[in-house]
Amino acid sequence: MPWLYLILAICAEVIATNALKASETFSRLGPSLITVVGYGLAFYLLSLVFKTMPVGVAYAVWAGLGMVLTLLVAMALFGERPDVPAMLGVALIIAGVVVLQCFSKMSAQ
Numbered sequence: 001m002p003w004l005y006l007i008l009a010i011c012a013e014v015i016a017t018n019a020l021k022a023s024e025t026f027s028r029l030g031p032s033l034i035t036v037v038g039y040g041l042a043f044y045l046l047s048l049v050f051k052t053m054p055v056g057v058a059y060a061v062w063a064g065l066g067m068v069l070t071l072l073v074a075m076a077l078f079g080e081r082p083d084v085p086a087m088l089g090v091a092l093i094i095a096g097v098v099v100l101q102c103f104s105k106m107s108a109q
Contacts, residue, residue: 001052002048002049002051002052002053002058005045005046005048005049006045006046006049006053006058006061006062008041008045009041009042009043009045009046009049009062010042010061010062010065010066010069011069012038012039012041012042012045013038013039013042013062013066013070014066014069014070014073015034015038016034016035016036016037016038016039016041016042017035017038017066017070018070018073018074018077018078019031019032019034019035019038020035021074021078022077023035046058046059046062049062054106056100056106057100057101057104057106060096060097060100061097061100061101064093064094064096064097065097067090067093068090068093068094071086071090
């Protein structure tokens with residue numbers, strides 16, 4: 001169950017982050033509400049994950065995958081285009097999450 005909560009937390013955070021950009025500094029009501037609710041849900045779900053999963057593992061997966069998915073959604077919605085250094089950074093973040101999950105003794109089962 002913690003992995004399901006973590007996936008849902010990541011999705012809520014990605015939606016909230018992109019809604020934050022769309023809120024135009026909280027000047028648009030709809031995206032602003034989505035931002036507040038999305039972040040609240042993301043942190044609540046993340047707190048449930050911490051009951052059974054090491055904080056370092058959960059946070060690394062949440063932050064790393066959240067960043068990658070946020071980038072992909074921003075590319076689709078806002079036309080953002082990462083350059084080569086940005087893509088290298090994304091690849092390194094993904095590699096770090098994989099190494100942590102596959103090789104660390106701290107990894108949650």
